[in-house]
Amino acid sequence: MSSRQSALRIARLAARYPCRRTLATTAARSAEQVRIVEVGPRDGLQNEKKAIELETKIEFIKRLAQTGLRTIEAGSFVSPKWVPQMANSSNILEHILQQPPQAPEPINYQFLLPNSYGLGNFLKVYKHYEGSAQPAADTGYPTPPPSPSPSDNGPALNTSSQDPNAMPSATDPTAAIIAESLERFKPIFGAGKEYRLRVRAYISVALGCPFEGPDVDPHKVAELAVSLLEMGAHEISVADTTGMGTAPKTQELLKTLKAAGVDAGDLALHFHDTYGMALVNTVVGLDHGIRTFDASVAGLGGCPYSPGATGNVGSEDMVHLCHSLGLKTGVDIEKLSRVGEWIAGEVGKANESRAGKATLARLKREL
Numbered sequence: 627m628s629s630r631q632s633a634l635r636i637a638r639l640a641a642r643y644p645c646r647r648t649l650a651t652t653a654a655r656s657a658e659q660v661r662i663v664e665v666g667p668r669d670g671l672q673n674e675k676k677a678i679e680l681e682t683k684i685e686f687i688k689r690l691a692q693t694g695l696r697t698i699e700a701g702s703f704v705s706p707k708w709v710p711q712m713a714n715s716s717n718i719l720e721h722i723l724q725q726p727p728q729a730p731e732p733i734n735y736q737f738l739l740p741n742s743y744g745l746g747n748f749l750k751v752y753k754h755y756e757g758s759a760q761p762a763a764d765t766g767y768p769t770p771p772p773s774p775s776p777s778d779n780g781p782a783l784n785t786s787s788q789d790p791n792a793m794p795s796a797t798d799p800t801a802a803i804i805a806e807s808l809e810r811f812k813p814i815f816g817a818g819k820e821y822r823l824r825v826r827a828y829i830s831v832a833l834g835c836p837f838e839g840p841d842v843d844p845h846k847v848a849e850l851a852v853s854l855l856e857m858g859a860h861e862i863s864v865a866d867t868t869g870m871g872t873a874p875k876t877q878e879l880l881k882t883l884k885a886a887g888v889d890a891g892d893l894a895l896h897f898h899d900t901y902g903m904a905l906v907n908t909v910v911g912l913d914h915g916i917r918t919f920d921a922s923v924a925g926l927g928g929c930p931y932s933p934g935a936t937g938n939v940g941s942e943d944m945v946h947l948c949h950s951l952g953l954k955t956g957v958d959i960e961k962l963s964r965v966g967e968w969i970a971g972e973v974g975k976a977n978e979s980r981a982g983k984a985t986l987a988r989l990k991r992e993l
């Protein structure tokens with residue numbers, strides 16, 4: 627894309643989002659409030675081999691809802707052949723719509739939708755309860771996960787790049803594969819408008835790719851972010867899927883996103899802690915004005931397409947970091963730590979959150 631095309635695109639974007647951007651950014655800065663997006667029930671559990679009972683998942687969500695979290699990613703409408711653990715996401719959505727978990731504040735529940743098939747399954751349940759007497763507040767964010775790396779779009783999304791109509795102007799295979807991912811998400815954005823659902827888009831492998839290595843071009847990430855915002859994304863979660871991100875790389879990426887016209891208020895950061903860099907990178911994000919971070923209680927998680935990837939950064943660690951910097955999250959770390967310990971036991975895994983374990987040890991001493 628020429629610099630003139632790029633400037634035009636940024637101007638179009640600025641014209642399209644003037645109010646939301648100003649409001650989001652002003653609100654975040656004045657209140658110094660950080661929003662933690664709890665992805666444990668989806669990203670945290672999706673990779674677990676042992677089937678986890680529906681009742682356990684619902685109990686997990688209910689317990690999380692009582693901690694002060696405002697956003698919970700509750701499941702995904704993906705192929706059960708690839709991710710069997712998420713096969714009962716329809717039941718989870720139905721339960722949330724029928725009997726919204728008790729919570730101190732209204733909660734946004736988001737579900738990952740990779741294609742029209744998943745969208746159809748989501749809407750089957752959602753439409754049934756739409757307008758009902760007791761809908762859960764603001765339920766459902768379809769969340770597509772394209773990535774700037776063609777190799778990663780392949781396994782994670784099964785794009786083929788065989789369809790020459792996917793993006794007629796695409797001349798290089800990278801652009802064609804990414805364009806195919808974006809094409810696939812159009813109906814999801816369309817439904818978002820129709821049903822007034824906010825579409826949160828993920829960009830995977832933004833700081834390192836399991837197939838292409840640690841050097842992902844930040845300009846490609848920025849280009850993808852601009853495309854997704856133009857398509858109608860409400861928020862972009864930029865993911866370090868492999869945990870290869872470092873402070874300098876995170877800084878470079880955030881500067882590039884800003885230069886491309888993507889406002890900090892439109893972004894969330896999603897770190898995996900594979901190399902122990904997640905909190906360092908979070909501080910870089912905070913310094914760049916990012917106020918939304920994804921995390922998974924007890925550090926549950928991993929990526930089926932990223933060999934060796936450990937879990938997401940622990941939500942308890944993220945909350946502790948924010949509080950230590952004088953930022954508010956609205957989350958009760960003691961309650962959250964108990965949920966982390968409980969779900970780790972249910973899944974049969976070690977609790978990977980240091981702050982969670984330390985909080986529980988302190989509570990035990992104080993008894």
Ligand SMILES: CC(C)(COP(=O)([O-])OP(=O)([O-])OC[C@H]1O[C@@H](n2cnc3c(N)ncnc32)[C@H](O)[C@@H]1OP(=O)([O-])[O-])[C@@H](O)C(=O)NCCC(=O)NCCSC(=O)C[C@@](C)(O)CC(=O)[O-]
Nearest residue numbers: 703704705708709740743744771783784828830831865867
């Ligand atoms: C990528 C696709 C959608 C391609 O789906 P496809 O193009 O239909 O191709 P396929 O060969 O994978 O399809 C396999 C079978 O699944 C069916 N199918 C297809 N879609 C669905 C659906 N939505 N719901 C239920 N069933 C579905 C499809 O119809 C077919 O059935 P068959 O003909 O064999 O009987 C599919 O392969 C899939 O769902 N894969 C799993 C994707 C996934 O869950 N990835 C992990 C989540 S992304 C992530 O974790 C990263 C993130 C977001 O956390 C951020 C980060 O850290 O990077």
